[in-house]
Amino acid sequence: xxxxxxxxxxxxxCLTCLSCATTQIQxxxxxxxxxxxxxxxxxxMMMDExxxxxxxxxxxxxDPDLNAYVNQILCKLQPDYCNDIRYVIVQTPHFNASMAxxxxxxxxxxxxxxxxxxAQLAYVLGHEMGHYQRRHSLKQWRTIRDTSSAxxxxxxxxxxxxxxxxxxxxxxxAMAGIFAYSRDMEREADDIGFGLLxxxxxxxHEAANIWQALIEERDAADQPDQFILFASHPTTSERVxxxxxxxxxxxxxxxxxxxxxxxxxDATRPFRAKWLKNELRKRDFAASQVVxxxxxxxxxxxxxxxxxxxxxxxxxxxxxxxxxxxxxxQKALSFEQYPPAVLRSLGLLxxxxxxxxxxxxxxxxxxxxxxxxxxxxxxxxxxxxxx
Amino acid sequence: MNTASTRTHVFSILARLFHPPFKLTVLFICLxxxxxxxxxxxxxxxxxxxxxxxxxxxxxxxxxLFELTAGxxxxxxxxxxxxxxxxxxxxxxxxxxxxxxxxxxxxxxxxNPEKARINEQLMKLHEAVGQSIMIHTYYPGYNLPTKKDQFxxxxxxxxxxxxxxYDAHCALFIFIRDSYASPGRKAAMVLGALAGINISxxxxxxxxxxxxxxxxxxxxxxxxFRPTGDLRTPEPAYEAVSQLLFGIPL
Numbered sequence: 001x002x003x004x005x006x007x008x009x010x011x012x013x014c015l016t017c018l019s020c021a022t023t024q025i026q027x028x029x030x031x032x033x034x035x036x037x038x039x040x041x042x043x044x045m046m047m048d049e050x051x052x053x054x055x056x057x058x059x060x061x062x063d064p065d066l067n068a069y070v071n072q073i074l075c076k077l078q079p080d081y082c083n084d085i086r087y088v089i090v091q092t093p094h095f096n097a098s099m100a101x102x103x104x105x106x107x108x109x110x111x112x113x114x115x116x117x118x119a120q121l122a123y124v125l126g127h128e129m130g131h132y133q134r135r136h137s138l139k140q141w142r143t144i145r146d147t148s149s150a151x152x153x154x155x156x157x158x159x160x161x162x163x164x165x166x167x168x169x170x171x172x173x174a175m176a177g178i179f180a181y182s183r184d185m186e187r188e189a190d191d192i193g194f195g196l197l198x199x200x201x202x203x204x205h206e207a208a209n210i211w212q213a214l215i216e217e218r219d220a221a222d223q224p225d226q227f228i229l230f231a232s233h234p235t236t237s238e239r240v241x242x243x244x245x246x247x248x249x250x251x252x253x254x255x256x257x258x259x260x261x262x263x264x265x266d267a268t269r270p271f272r273a274k275w276l277k278n279e280l281r282k283r284d285f286a287a288s289q290v291v292x293x294x295x296x297x298x299x300x301x302x303x304x305x306x307x308x309x310x311x312x313x314x315x316x317x318x319x320x321x322x323x324x325x326x327x328x329x330q331k332a333l334s335f336e337q338y339p340p341a342v343l344r345s346l347g348l349l350x351x352x353x354x355x356x357x358x359x360x361x362x363x364x365x366x367x368x369x370x371x372x373x374x375x376x377x378x379x380x381x382x383x384x385x386x387x
Numbered sequence: 388m389n390t391a392s393t394r395t396h397v398f399s400i401l402a403r404l405f406h407p408p409f410k411l412t413v414l415f416i417c418l419x420x421x422x423x424x425x426x427x428x429x430x431x432x433x434x435x436x437x438x439x440x441x442x443x444x445x446x447x448x449x450x451x452l453f454e455l456t457a458g459x460x461x462x463x464x465x466x467x468x469x470x471x472x473x474x475x476x477x478x479x480x481x482x483x484x485x486x487x488x489x490x491x492x493x494x495x496x497x498x499n500p501e502k503a504r505i506n507e508q509l510m511k512l513h514e515a516v517g518q519s520i521m522i523h524t525y526y527p528g529y530n531l532p533t534k535k536d537q538f539x540x541x542x543x544x545x546x547x548x549x550x551x552x553y554d555a556h557c558a559l560f561i562f563i564r565d566s567y568a569s570p571g572r573k574a575a576m577v578l579g580a581l582a583g584i585n586i587s588x589x590x591x592x593x594x595x596x597x598x599x600x601x602x603x604x605x606x607x608x609x610x611x612f613r614p615t616g617d618l619r620t621p622e623p624a625y626e627a628v629s630q631l632l633f634g635i636p637l
Binding site: 036037038039041042043044045046049052053056144145147148149150151152153155156157159160 | 451453456457458459460462463464465466468469503504507508511571575578579581582583584586
């Protein structure tokens with residue numbers, strides 16, 4: 001048989017059709033559990049194991065107040081599914097949340113640091129609940145399983161006909177199909193998240209705003225490739241436009257909602273220092289600067305925020321950064337409350353700049369302000385050295 | 388915001404798609420052959436000095452069954468797994484009943500979340516060490532220069548904390564993953580054979596380890612690695628458990 005590339009395209013087309021032809025999957029009902037012999041029960045079994053493992057991980061934020069706060073957002077969004085969803089807050093400085101087929105959700109602290117108000121976090125949680133409700137994991141699994149199964153026969157035929165490369169082309173076509181399908185599901189989850197947000201009385205304009213901030217961050221980033229989210233999700237500008245249109249439409253009908261910024265800042269303030277510290281450890285200072293800028297604009301606990309602005313400059317250590325860092329630290333000290341570590345960082349930079357007296361003053365003040373500092377003895381030895 | 392499982396599957400399929408399956412199969416068969424050529428259990432020298440009538444803490448079984456799809460993905464099967472857990476449990480009971488030792492089942496400390504968390508971590512540690520033993524002692528190419536011929540793997544003395552309520556001498560851990568070719572996979576295997584491509588079927592793999600609850604040393608380690616066997620029905624499950632525990636110093 002003479003092989004023509006057109007056969008590959010015909011077969012690839014068949015594969016695409018195959019993934020569309022999977023039977024209609026109904027939304028999951030509140031309290032529903034899959035039958036033990038189903039493929040869905042298998043996925044739940046695997047995720048139950050991952051859930052057990054993750055819940056005992058050292059990276060989980062267990063604070064009861066913060067967890068109760070996230071839980072009330074979930075229950076406000078979807079009271080019917082509130083008991084079916086379990087979640088953990090994972091300490092990791094990247095923007096993401098995920099939903100497993102069994103209703104187990106991960107909320108990353110990088111997302112919580114970037115959300116500027118409760119409505120933004122609620123929108124992302126609503127999006128994840130959309131994945132659960134629509135059984136997206138199951139749909140995705142069946143698509144991949146059926147596509148790869150069809151592919152193997154194609155590969156056998158291609159290899160049998162002596163044109164192994166045809167199998168490889170079909171693989172790429174099939175992969176593109178799977179990713180496109182994944183993006184469609186993201187759009188669907190966006191729609192659901194938006195609807196839940198508006199119905200729960202949140203300010204629905206915030207759905208587009210969180211993506212807008214993420215675009216700003218990506219455009220500034222030193223390592224934009226690290227934004228893994230953009231591979232499987234619709235291009236974010238498309239998303240922003242769609243969500244803005246939806247919001248304008250609702251607003252024109254006279255609907256409105258609350259962003260609950262004050263509540264959000266109150267709930268997250270005790271954790272912000274830890275999250276900012278982890279954020280700076282990524283050493284993608286241009287991206288972190290965007291995150292910090294939004295936080296500084298809230299003027300919430302400004303002593304702490306200006307301290308971390310100073311830390312960013314100090315860690316980046318480009319020409320001129322030392323001066324900027326000192327200015328930020330001094331700004332932090334002008335507020336009633338500031339982290340004692342401001343004085344230590346300031347001392348270190350003065351020392352480096354050979355301003356020995358200023359360095360001594362800062363270190364002495366540090367020891368006065370924080371007599372229980374874990375590095376008390378170390379700073380004392382610096383003072384001895386400076387004399 | 389991606390679904391966690393989706394991401395895993397996409398990566399596994401990527402890995403699969405960009406390697407021609409027949410190469411994998413050849414490697415796989417080589418591994419099986421190497422596996423058959425070595426003894427199936429390892430012991431920590433000197434031979435463990437367990438008392439007659441030792442108390443053995445039986446840890447929760449970690450068993451999962453999968454169906455191998457035509458395309459080579461492992462589809463988790465909850466119903467098969469539930470049946471297998473039951474069969475393996477019964478088989479373990481009857482195999483261990485032939486020994487003189489006392490078997491104490493592990494029960495998660497539900498009244499104490501912190502203790503439960505520590506025990507979970509110790510079980511995770513055991514799984515990580517067990518997987519390392521599977522790779523680094525059974526395949527000559529992956530042997531560790533620091534281990535050479537000595538089998539001195541250990542979980543460390545921290546394991547004592549799991550024993551606080553049991554007063555046991557040693558703990559027995561069981562880990563099994565078993566897969567079976569789906570009808571579609573079987574068809575692909577036949578067609579592949581006709582086209583001259585070797586497509587692999589299901590695999591029964593797992594390990595059992597006997598851990599000294601004082602030192603954390605792995606006293607004895609047995610493994611399963613074969614393309615045959617079936618845990619979904621009682622008799623073959625009994626056979627698999629006997630095979631897995633062959634040579635256990637109890």
